[in-house]
Amino acid sequence: MSRYILRRLIAMPFLVLGIVTIAFLITTVTKGDPLTAIVAEQQMSNPEVVAAAKARWGLDRPLPERYMIYLGNLMSGDLGTSFITKRNVGTDILYRLPATLELVFAAMIFGTTLGIVLGVLAAYFRNSLIDHGARLFALFGSSLPVFWSGLGLLFIFSVVLNWLPGPGRLDARLPLPPGVTGFLTIDSLLAGNLAVFKDALWHLLLPAFVLGWTVSGTISRLVRANMLDVMSREFVLTARAKGASEFRVVIVHALRNTMVPTLTVIGYSFAYLITGAVLTETIFSWPGMGSYAVEAARALDFPAIIGVTIVGGLAFLVTNLITDILYVVANPRVRLS
Amino acid sequence: MSAQLSSARTGAIDAAGEPLLSIRGLRVGFRKAGSQFEAVRGIDLDVAKGEVVGIVGESGSGKSVGMLAALGLTSKNAVVTGSVRFKGEELVGKPARAMRKIRGSRIAMIFQDPLSSLNPVMTVGAQIAEAIRLHQRLTHRQAMARAVELLALVAIPQPERRVSQYPHEFSGGMRQRAVIAMAVANDPDLLIADEPTTALDVTVQAQILSVLRSLQERLGLGLVLITHDLGVVAGHADRVAVVYSGRVVEQATVSQLFADPRHPYTRGLIASIPNLEESRERLFSIEGAPPALGRLPGGCAFHPRCIYAEARCREQDPPLLDVGDRFSACHFATTLPPFHGASLAPASLETGSLTS
Numbered sequence: 001m002s003r004y005i006l007r008r009l010i011a012m013p014f015l016v017l018g019i020v021t022i023a024f025l026i027t028t029v030t031k032g033d034p035l036t037a038i039v040a041e042q043q044m045s046n047p048e049v050v051a052a053a054k055a056r057w058g059l060d061r062p063l064p065e066r067y068m069i070y071l072g073n074l075m076s077g078d079l080g081t082s083f084i085t086k087r088n089v090g091t092d093i094l095y096r097l098p099a100t101l102e103l104v105f106a107a108m109i110f111g112t113t114l115g116i117v118l119g120v121l122a123a124y125f126r127n128s129l130i131d132h133g134a135r136l137f138a139l140f141g142s143s144l145p146v147f148w149s150g151l152g153l154l155f156i157f158s159v160v161l162n163w164l165p166g167p168g169r170l171d172a173r174l175p176l177p178p179g180v181t182g183f184l185t186i187d188s189l190l191a192g193n194l195a196v197f198k199d200a201l202w203h204l205l206l207p208a209f210v211l212g213w214t215v216s217g218t219i220s221r222l223v224r225a226n227m228l229d230v231m232s233r234e235f236v237l238t239a240r241a242k243g244a245s246e247f248r249v250v251i252v253h254a255l256r257n258t259m260v261p262t263l264t265v266i267g268y269s270f271a272y273l274i275t276g277a278v279l280t281e282t283i284f285s286w287p288g289m290g291s292y293a294v295e296a297a298r299a300l301d302f303p304a305i306i307g308v309t310i311v312g313g314l315a316f317l318v319t320n321l322i323t324d325i326l327y328v329v330a331n332p333r334v335r336l337s
Numbered sequence: 338m339s340a341q342l343s344s345a346r347t348g349a350i351d352a353a354g355e356p357l358l359s360i361r362g363l364r365v366g367f368r369k370a371g372s373q374f375e376a377v378r379g380i381d382l383d384v385a386k387g388e389v390v391g392i393v394g395e396s397g398s399g400k401s402v403g404m405l406a407a408l409g410l411t412s413k414n415a416v417v418t419g420s421v422r423f424k425g426e427e428l429v430g431k432p433a434r435a436m437r438k439i440r441g442s443r444i445a446m447i448f449q450d451p452l453s454s455l456n457p458v459m460t461v462g463a464q465i466a467e468a469i470r471l472h473q474r475l476t477h478r479q480a481m482a483r484a485v486e487l488l489a490l491v492a493i494p495q496p497e498r499r500v501s502q503y504p505h506e507f508s509g510g511m512r513q514r515a516v517i518a519m520a521v522a523n524d525p526d527l528l529i530a531d532e533p534t535t536a537l538d539v540t541v542q543a544q545i546l547s548v549l550r551s552l553q554e555r556l557g558l559g560l561v562l563i564t565h566d567l568g569v570v571a572g573h574a575d576r577v578a579v580v581y582s583g584r585v586v587e588q589a590t591v592s593q594l595f596a597d598p599r600h601p602y603t604r605g606l607i608a609s610i611p612n613l614e615e616s617r618e619r620l621f622s623i624e625g626a627p628p629a630l631g632r633l634p635g636g637c638a639f640h641p642r643c644i645y646a647e648a649r650c651r652e653q654d655p656p657l658l659d660v661g662d663r664f665s666a667c668h669f670a671t672t673l674p675p676f677h678g679a680s681l682a683p684a685s686l687e688t689g690s691l692t693s
Binding site for chain 1: 408410433437438439440441442445446447448449450453454455456457458459460467468471472503505516519
């Protein structure tokens with residue numbers, strides 16, 4: 001088992017280098033001129049200003065040199081300076097990433113739990129009202145665009161019913177808790193500030209639901225299909241013949257056997273949401289990675305774009321590694337390979 | 338028809354005057370997409386304490402479904418009627434919770450395919466320990482220690498090491514031994530083995546059967562051996578029930594059944610056993626195929642394939658009757674010509690064998 005994980009770990013640096021290289025090269029193949037982001041429009045005709053700007057940002061150097069400089073800086077943890085914010089991209093991302101992670105974690109906890117529960121129920125009560133209801137819920141979850149469901153739910157719960165707050169992470173009148181993890185819910189609890197915790201949690205509910213809904217749709221369909229397959233196997237009959245309760249048969253025996261494909265989807269969804277929650281973050285004014293990526297792309301802010309791409313790539317690498325490790329726990333047959 | 342089969346006549350009676358298991362008129366129907374069919378159309382069977390009873394029949398004859406139904410293990414759309422009494426206690430219609438206390442504890446059941454009858458993501462020991470702890474108040478540690486003993490009981494070498502391994506680390510024969518160990522974990526009174534050796538190599542089959550038999554003798558188990566293999570029955574059972582199209586058509590002791598079968602279907606089955614002493618080009622087979630469920634012929638279900646069939650066979654379904662030394666469901670049970678084993682088969686019959 002340890003050898004299996006070791007092999008994965010050894011491959012990691014090479015994969016990271018690949019991601020960095022591709023992220024860097026992406027910016028060179030785009031047609032847009034980053035100078036438009038740096039130099040004011042009236043100054044673009046002034047060759048001195050343009051030359052100075054190019055020299056200032058190193059855009060006058062040949063590509064291989066720029067790549068080597070970037071790699072060198074990256075080694076010391078420097079992701080470069082954003083054209084727009086003029087701050088270090090690493091600092092920007094460290095400020096944005098926790099917001100996204102908090103949202104994605106909440107969405108995944110919600111989406112996974114609901115997806116598994118619905119999938120199991122739908123399989124067990126196949127062709128019943130529960131099954132049809134779960135199918136409809138999944139269909140809406142995966143086919144409703146988030147800008148539609150997000151706005152609709154905001155309208156209902158925030159505007160009409162006034163049960164939940166509007167967009168944002170926290171009421172502007174409340175003080176930010178001291179940053180430890182960057183998760184407002186956890187930091188506020190660490191600081192013992194229940195009012196902030198409650199407000200942060202309330203703000204988190206809707207966007208987490210909207211994101212989690214899409215995930216729960218996929219997971220519930222997958223779990224249902226796998227449960228139907230597993231429940232027809234003989235070991236389920238053996239478990240019943242032993243005198244195990246239906247709950248035990250379903251949860252302990254059947255569900256654990258559906259975990260490997262489910263873990264794959266959970267891992268993939270998690271990594272995808274870290275950079276893919278763009279629309280949700282935009283609608284809910286969530287200051288996360290998605291909205292940062294959009295701003296960077298719109299302004300051709302190359303250092304920021306590269307930074308976001310690298311973080312997204314790393315998210316996939318790390319979640320894949322964790323998923324692989326969990327495979328071993330979930331499926332003893334993997335240990336042989 | 339159930340009245341005809343008395344426990345006294347079958348000899349399946351223990352000291353208390355009641356057989357261990359007594360099945361009367363068991364029927365199992367399934368509803369599927371509006372249509373309805375009966376997989377079991379009346380099984381009568383007694384099993385005494387310490388007795389080995391073979392149930393023989395082709396696939397789809399209802400032999401497995403009948404025993405699953407007796408244990409309340411059929412699917413939700415099954416309708417089970419009739420009577421299954423275990424130690425005098427009626428099991429048909431018993432609440433699920435009460436049935437769970439009996440399953441795995443007083444009555445255990447093992448299945449055909451050892452490859453899939455163990456949970457692939459749990460260790461063998463954990464699965465045996467689970468069976469123990471579902472019915473006995475033991476700690477996990479105590480149950481695991483007992484699991485090691487049980488693995489040793491079914492002759493698995495190095496049980497201390499094997500107990501923490503997963504099913505995929507076991508061979509097919511060893512898995513079936515582990516399944517048997519799990520089945521006898523709570524010292525049951527009755528063990529139902531559904532084709533326990535069908536999925537195994539011939540040499541392993543013999544080992545598994547000898548493990549089953551030695552356990553059966555040592556623990557005084559009642560054993561129901563469901564099989565399509567008459568050879569298994571001949572070697573290991575005390576009594577046999579032959580099942581055709583969801584019904585018991587003949588029931589007798591093994592020696593009586595093989596010496597003088599009183600049902601044409603049984604005769605066909607015995608005639609189609611390959612015989613080493615006789616050199617025949619083709620193996621005897623019963624002509625035709627078993628009827629599809631839900632499309633049974635009128636009268637005796639066997640009559641379209643029966644070489645003795647007459648007009649009344651097409652109209653009246655014969656009940657299972659006491660014909661002196663055994664039970665037979667044939668109008669001509671007492672008047673069939675003497676049985677000469679394989680010579681019954683005309684040489685011109687088509688090839689093929691009784692498939693399972």
